[in-house]
Amino acid sequence: MASKPNYYRFHDTKSLAQIEFSLPNDIKSDEDLLIEMTNNSLKINNKKGKLLMCGKLFRNIDPEESIIHVEGSKLFISLHKHTKEVWPVPIRSKLDDEIDAHSAWLLLNNIIRKGERKEAFQLLKTAADDIHLPSILTIIKSYFQGSIDFDLKEDKSKGFYYLKKYADFSLDKKYLYLTASCYENGDGTGIDFERASYYYQLAYKEGDIDSLFDLGLLYYKGGHNLDQDYNEAKRLWNISASTHKNTQALFNLGHMQMEGKGFNKDPVQGKKIMNFACEEDEEIGISQSLEEKIELEINPPLQEEQEREMETKMEREREREKKKSKKKKDITDKPFWKSKYFIIGVGSAVVCTVGTLIVLKNKRKRVIKKKKKFLFW
CATH class of the missing domain: 1.25.40 (Serine Threonine Protein Phosphatase 5, Tetratricopeptide repeat)
Structure with a gap:
């Protein structure tokens, strides 16, 4: 183009290439234009010879079938194609021109x-x-x-x-979902769960059923401008599981019931729901760590009782060790002649000696008595 128009538009079909652009105020009709058109070029001047538009066409046209007319302040050009194909662009203009x-x-x-x-x-x-x-x-x-x-x-x-x-x-559901995902994960923007929830809702409204699950996950996690709400997560995952047969949502509901989040705590029922979800979808599985956690949730009293018994046993053992240590310390600290063992030993020896002397004395008396009886009998 020779001059920069205020308005320019191009539309392409298989049979026509249509150009529309604004004209100077002094152009009122087709008669005010001088048009030169060949099968591969176009040039338009006003009657004073001022160039309004020119360019080389990328494909051949039929000048006789092409139509150029003025309507109001706009020029409409319909170039009739020889070939039934879409052109890359009808007229090559400079990059600084409006396009x-x-x-x-x-x-x-x-x-x-x-x-x-x-x-x-x-x-x-x-x-x-x-x-x-x-x-x-x-x-x-x-x-x-x-x-x-x-x-x-x-x-x-x-x-x-x-x-x-x-x-x-x-409002394409795929790109609404991607926008929400970027807000959720901070990909190219700051993390903002509130904005993410807005775009997940739009995506779901436009037919993306996976958005409902991700929306529930936002409310389950909470934070980043969005309040944590287990009841809302439960509501969304219920819809996702029942209406859209989302087994991951069903598994998550079982996990929530096991932990008592949004439900009355029921580890047994929660495990049943999770097992059912795993049976329905082979890609879902319960990890070893989660299995151990579930087992602890199902049998917490037994575990607590075992811990109490172990603690009591260890306490008794500590008391016994403490008493033994005290006895050893007492024996080590006192001189042997002051210890009770020395006193008991000496006492026993004295008792034994006295007892022996008494026995011997009594025996001597009996012997003497017998001798007397013998002598005087």
């Missing part, structure tokens, strides 16, 4: 092939900022993964900006 989003999107593919990466990215950004959905999807992928085509490094924060833009405009 509509669709034209920019088509044009950048030709520029990429020529190796003009920075110019191609400028066209892509122009189209994306003008809410051209295919361009937004391309720029999202380019920012999140980096792009050789556009000589672009990974920048997840910018990628998230366009992801949210696409989700807000298109």
